[in-house]
Amino acid sequence: MTETALVLFSGGQDSTVCLAWALDRFAAVETIGFDYGQRHIVELACRGQIIDRLRGQFPAWAARLGPDHVLDLGILNTISETALTREVAIETGETGLPTTFVPGRNLVFLTFAGAVAYRRGARHLVGGMCETDFSGYPDCRDDSLKAMQIALNLGMDRRFVIHTPLMWIDKAATWAMAQALGGEALIDVIVEETHSCYHGVREKRHPWGYGCGQCPACELRARGWTGFQARP
């Protein structure tokens, strides 16, 4: 396609595969990241290295890769510090989401991505949201994203398309998508440079990458890798 895409790129495995997916499809691709507090600093630090490696190892993609936009969203921490009323605190406990949870975080990301895409003349927004690995976050659901596309398009008087190539596939299929898009070279970029571990562990190397190997994110990633290796 001759059009420009803006990829929501966190530096994690999913958004790296989405970036490759966009580079395979669109004439021009830009990236956007959001900086908000401690736990994501390791992930954000990976972003530049991933972009550098894609640029260095995939000449066709390098020609399409435009600027990276990083927005400071420290304000999300202000909101997560907003005192909860008792009613909501109870409800939150029941749904099992942590009280630091910022509801609708992905709606915030998409709205800012839409604003940047508007100014950059990009028609396509690409994100790694996924319903299959159920995260408990309603703002990752397909319905939410389709409603958001309509709200953005009406509110900005544009015709953006929100693409979510990982919405209905599992982590094993995400690894397979990476291999189909960029072969072993892309698998290696993902294993070496992307970060999922909740604890930010970079010391321990596994076949699927670095991480503590214990937290839910590591477990999910390891299970996906095992499924990918077991594919015929």
Add this chain to the structure above:
Amino acid sequence: MTETALVLFSGGQDSTVCLAWALDRFAAVETIGFDYGQRHIVELACRGQIIDRLRGQFPAWAARLGPDHVLDLGILNTISETALTREVAIETGETGLPTTFVPGRNLVFLTFAGAVAYRRGARHLVGGMCETDFSGYPDCRDDSLKAMQIALNLGMDRRFVIHTPLMWIDKAATWAMAQALGGEALIDVIVEETHSCYHGVREKRHPWGYGCGQCPACELRARGWTGFQARP
């Protein structure tokens, strides 16, 4: 109603009337404001004075008025500084919107208001958006706000209601609504304490308030006042 409302309160005439409208209807009312750069500092400075006067002069409302939340949205300036591609620059010129325009600003406000409302247990969001005094901003349109309600509700797994009491009325009717809600005392608060002037002029006093009297915002306000005074 026995429920809590969160009012998008900028300190301007429209959002002050919306705040009175909410105080007249809901058991508990909180306010939210957004701080983003120079032109709005006068307006933001008015917020505290307006809230203080409502609290002092309207005992029934004072009992319902909860905390005021102010969020730093300096990030909007970062986005408006994002270089425009040539294509968009031309389009923007044609629509007559300034290049500092942040598309979808009201979507950003509503998403953050939704996140704060979620944490505060508020079910109602109230905003002064209006189609009648056509501003050229698609994110003030009724369609955009209704789509946004659906996106917020799906994305946060809640049932918020977005109220826009000024959507279909003109500025004369907004003054009349203020009078119906709070009589001459509320009219006086709006004249004395709310700010509309684009140039931030506070030195010149008109029957309808302070301002340069020349800019589009002052003209709109003056015309509304004249229409209000001419009512039977």
